[in-house]
Amino acid sequence: MRKISESQKWADPRQADAAAVTASVAVVARVTSADLSRPTPCTDWDVGALLAHMTVQHRGFAAAAAGHGADLALWRPVPLGDDPVQAYAEAAAQVLTAFAPDDVLDREFALPEISTAQLFPARMAIGFHLVDYVVHGWDVATALGIPFDLPAEVLDAAYPIAQAVPAGAARTAPGAAFAPVVPVADDAGKLQRILALLGRSPGIVGASR
Numbered sequence: 001m002r003k004i005s006e007s008q009k010w011a012d013p014r015q016a017d018a019a020a021v022t023a024s025v026a027v028v029a030r031v032t033s034a035d036l037s038r039p040t041p042c043t044d045w046d047v048g049a050l051l052a053h054m055t056v057q058h059r060g061f062a063a064a065a066a067g068h069g070a071d072l073a074l075w076r077p078v079p080l081g082d083d084p085v086q087a088y089a090e091a092a093a094q095v096l097t098a099f100a101p102d103d104v105l106d107r108e109f110a111l112p113e114i115s116t117a118q119l120f121p122a123r124m125a126i127g128f129h130l131v132d133y134v135v136h137g138w139d140v141a142t143a144l145g146i147p148f149d150l151p152a153e154v155l156d157a158a159y160p161i162a163q164a165v166p167a168g169a170a171r172t173a174p175g176a177a178f179a180p181v182v183p184v185a186d187d188a189g190k191l192q193r194i195l196a197l198l199g200r201s202p203g204i205v206g207a208s209r
Helices: 014-030 045-063 084-099 122-144 152-166 192-195
Strands: none
Touching: 014 045, 014 084, 014 122, 014 152, 045 084, 045 122, 122 152, 122 192, 152 192
16 A cells, blocks of 8 residues: 555554455465466566565564564565465464554554655554555456455444545556546446556456555
């Protein structure tokens, strides 16, 4: 995730985040070694590179929850070894454990990929994480050609966060986190609307990052 209004407030996003992460683990569990070179809706990443990104983001957010997220090296993807599916599952468990303490919502997170000049309230930071794994779970499922189903409550929590992500010219800059907003039909479902807000063309592989 990238810049979002600091005034945006959400209720505790952890239950929705855990559901999205758990759904992503189930999808990633379907990945085989033959799938790692498949293209994804993230134009710069095949499945293997996307899993490396998703894995390190879990680890980075876990470090941020513990007060150690400022080191950019923690956020750089590394090779996942011989079992990327297991590496992903372990990182997902790590971040959910890191988000679980009762006082975590009173903390501030360092997220240096977004800003090195400020800290982010925990609710906002976990909201960023939630939207990332709604979208990236769908990315992996789309690359594999399988469904990605999330509870309505998860989509309801993620939708206002996706709406708050700034649009405009920054979306076309090199390395932008999201492509420009994509139009959707009036009767589009909430997942399709979230994807479109973040530059995904639902069902299209290689459409955006």
